Amino acid sequence: MNSSVTIILRSLRRQKEFSLLNVLGLGVGIGSALLLFLLIRNELSYDTYHSKRDRIYRVVSTETYRNGTMDYDGDAPIPLVDALRQEFPEVEAATDVFLDGAQFIVPGPGGSEKKFKEAINYAEPSFFQIFDRPWIQGDPKTGLTDLQTMAISKTIARRWFGGEQDVVGRIVYMGDHRAPFRITGVVADPPGNTDLQIHIFVSFATFRRDYPTQFTDPTSWDSFSSNVQCYFLLKKGATIASMNRYLPHFVAEHYTPLFEHSDSRDSSFFQPFKDMHFDTQLGSPGNGGINYNQLLSLGLIGCFLLLVACINFVNLATALSVNRAREVGVRKVLGSNRRQLLARFMGETAFLVVCSALLGCILAELALGPVCHLLQKDIDRIALLSPGALVFLLVTMVILTVLSGFYPGMVLSGFNPVGALKSKISARTFGGLSLRRALVVFQFLVAQLLIIGTIVVLRQMHYFKSRPMGFDKDAVAVIRLSQGDTKNAYFKNQVLGIPGVRSATLCNGTPATDGIWSNGFIFDNHPHPEGFEAIYKFADADYLSTFQVPMLAGRPLFPSDTVHDIVVNETLMRKLGVRSPDKILGKTIQLLTANSPKATIVGVTRDFVTTSMKDRIAPLILTTGNSQYFLLSVRLDPALIGPAMSHIEEVFNRTFPERIFDNNFLDDKIVGFYQAEAQTATLFKVFAGLAILISCLGLYGLVSFMAVQKTKEVGIRKVLGASVKSIVILFSREFTLLVGIAFALAAPLGYIAMHHWLQNYYFRTDIGWDVFALSVVASILIAWATVGYRSVRAALADPVKAIKYE
Secondary structure (H helix, E strand, O other), X not given: OHHHHHHHHHHHHHOHHHHHHHHHHHHHHHHHHHHHHHHHHHHHOOOOOOOOHHHEEEEEEEEEEOOOOEEEEOOOOOOHHHHHHHHOOOEEEEEEEEEEEEEEEEEOHXXXXXXXXXXXXXXXXXXXXXXXXXXXXXXXXXXXXXXXXXXXXXXXXXXXXXXXXXXXXXEEEEOOOOEEEEEEEEEOOOOOOOOOOOOXXXXXXXXXXXXXXXXXXXXXXXXXXXXXXXXXXXXOOOOHHHHHHHHHHHHHHXXXXXXXXXXXXXXXXXXXHHHOOOOOOOOOOOOOOOOHHHHHHHHHHHHHHHHHHHHHHHHHHHHHHHHXXXXXXXXXXXXXOHHXXXXXXXXXXHHHHHHHHXXXXXXXXXXXXXXXXXXXXXXXXXXXXXXXXXXXXXXXXXXXXXXXXHHHHHHHHOOOHHXXXXXXXXHHHHOOHHHHHHHHHHHHHHHHHHHHHHHHHHHHHHXXXXXOOOOOOOOEEEEEOOOOOOOHHXXXXXXXXXXXXXXEEEEOOOOOOXXXXXXXXXXXXXXXXXXXXXXXXEEOOOHHHHHOOOEEEEOOOOOOOOOOEEEEEHHHHHHOOOOOHHHHOOOEXXXXXXXXXXXXXXXEEOOOOOOOOOOOOOOEEEEOOHHHOOEEEEEEOHHHHHHHHHHHHHHHHHXXXXXXXXXXXXXXXXXXXXXXXXXXXXXXXXXXXXXXXXXXXXXXXXXXHHHHXXXXXXXXXXXXXXXXXXXXXXXXXXXXXXXXXXXXXXXXXXXXXXXXXXXXXXXXXXXXXXXXXXXXXXXXXXXXXHHHHHHHHHHOOOHHHHHHHO
C-alpha cells in the first residue's frame, strides 16, 4: 500500500504543472458544487422541523373579477379564524399570525430608558400548539391569555436586557401612548430556515380588545391585509378533502352575500404549509424562497461546473498521455497487464480528486459567509460537516474519479508496448481528437451561456436604474410618523423652515410603493362599481410638486382634511374608456369605504411607477385625508442633505419625544425592490467567472495537447522561415473555431432562457445583438489570453530539437 502511494506521488511530482492544474480545476468545481448543495438543501429544509408539519395548513384567498381574471393572496380576513374553529370540526387548533411593527420603551437602571423599533406578532396560545417554538421560561398555555402580555425570544431578551435571566415579569411600554406590557415568557430563537421569523409574541386578546369590530362587522370579511395570515392544525385522522367539500358552503355564507354589487368575488382555499416556502404566487411571511425552477437552475449550474472540471481533467490527462507512453511500454514489458495499469491510473485520479475535495471544502468554507450575506440566508459553517454534506462530497468524489479517470486510464493502458518503447506513439495513434474538441466546445458553451445570462441580468438592473419612473426619486427623505397624529402638520411646517429643505408632503405612500388597493369605486354615478381595482394614495396638496410628477390636465389637490378632490393617472383614465384628459375633469368618483362622499376629479397626471417596474402601472386615485397620513416625504437640496437631516431629527425629537426617528431615502428603498435581481446578477457573475476559469484551464490542456501533436510540424515551419506570429496563429485557428462553434450553440439557448426570464418583468430591456457580440468577443479574448503563453512557448522552441522529437 505504501509503495503504491509512493509511486503515485512520484508520478504526480514529475508532472507538477499538470497535477496543479487538475487539482485547481477540480477543487473549484467541487467547492462550487458543495456550496450550491448547501444552499439548495437549506431551501428544501425550510420549516421541516415542525413535528406536525404534514397537518398544518394556511388559509389563502382568491379574488375573481367580472372579466374572469383572478388574483391570489396569502392573507385572510381577520374574523375567519373564529369561523374556522366553529364550523370545521376537523380543525384541532387555529391561529391568526398578525405581523405588525411597534416601538418599545424599555426601562433601565436609574430611571433611564431605551427605545427600540421591533417587528411584532399578535398571537394566541394556539400558535404554540401548531408550531414548534419551545418556551425557555414561562408557560405557552397561559402566557398569552391575559391582556397586555407578551413573550420574547432570547435575541430580544439579550438586546433589551443583556440576557434572558430575570426577564419574566418585567414591564416594557409599547407604542406612542406607552401602554405597559408584562413579559410572561422567553421563547427559543427561530432557526434560520423558517419563514416564521417571529421574535415578539403579543397576546391576541389585546388586539381583540383594541379592535373589536374587526371580529363582528360583516364587512371585515372583505378586509384583506398582507399582515394577516391564518393557519390551522388538522386533527389526526381527519382529511382536508372533507374540509374542501364544506368550503363552498362556508364561502357562500360569509363572502358571497356581501358582494352582490361588487366588481369581484372573494373566496378562500387551504394551502399545505409545506408548499408555502416555494409559492411565489401566494408568497410567504418571511423573506420567501426561490422557486423550484430556480433551485433546478442552481443544481444544473453546480453539475455543469463539475462536468467542466471533469472535462479539464480528461483534456489534461490525454494531452499528457503521449509523454507517458514510454513509461507504459516499460511497465507492460515488465509484466503489467491492462487491468493493473488502469487501476494504477485510477489510483492517481482518486488521489488528485481527494486533494481537490480538500481544496474545494476550504473554498466552500471561505465563500459560505459572503454568499449567505448576499442571499440573506443563515447557514452555519457546521453544515459543511453535516452527514448530508459529507455523503454528497463522497458521492461526488466517486463520480469524479470514474468520469475523470476512466477514459484517460483506458487510453494510457491500451498503448502498444513496442510502439511506446520505440517512441512511435503520437497523439493521433490513440485517436479521440474529435472527442476532446467536443469537450472543449461544451466547456465554452457553458461559459458563454453564463456570460450571456450575466450581461442580460446586468442590463435589466441598469434598465431599472436608468429608465424614467415618471417622478424624481433623488434626495427625498421619507420619515415615518404616527398615523393621523394631530402634530403631523405642525412638524411638516417646522421642517419646511429648515435650510436645505425644498418641499415636503404628508402622505400614506410614496410613488413606487404599494398604496391601499381599493375595494372598488363608482365612477360618474354608474349603478355598479367598476370592474377593476385601483390604488388609493392619500396625500396633501404638495404631493405632486414634491415628487415632481407632471400633470396632463387640471390642477393639483387643494388642502382638505377629508376626501374632497381626486387626481387620477392616465392608466385609470384609459381603463374608464376616456381618451382625453380634459373630458374626465369634473366627473365624480365615490370610494367604496365607510362614509366616503362623492369626490370630483380635478386633475390627471402622467403615468408614474406606482409599485415597482416589475409590474405594470396600476390605476391610481390620489386624494386627501388627514387620518391616513403617516409619512412625511421631504425633498432636500443635494448639497445640504447632511446638515438638513440632522436639523430634521432635532425637530422630530422635540415634536415627538416619545417616538424613534425612523427615516430612509426613497432611492435606497427603490433599489431594495430589485434585491432579488441584484443577487441573481452577482451569482451569475460569480458562476460565469468560475466557469471561465475552469474552461481556461481546459483550454490550456488542449493547447498543450496541440503543442505535442504539432511538435515536428512547428519545427519544420520554423526551419522554412515561419515567424512566431504565424505559428501562434496556427494554434489560434483551432481554438477560435471551437469558441465559435460553442457560441453558435450558446446564442440560441441563451436567448431562449433569458427571454423567458425577462417575461417576469413588465418593464424590461431588449436582448440585442450586442449581448451576443460581447459574449463571443469576451470568450475569444479570454481564450487568447489563456493560450498565448503556451503557444508562444511552443513557437520559441528550438526547431532542431523539435525535428529530432519524432
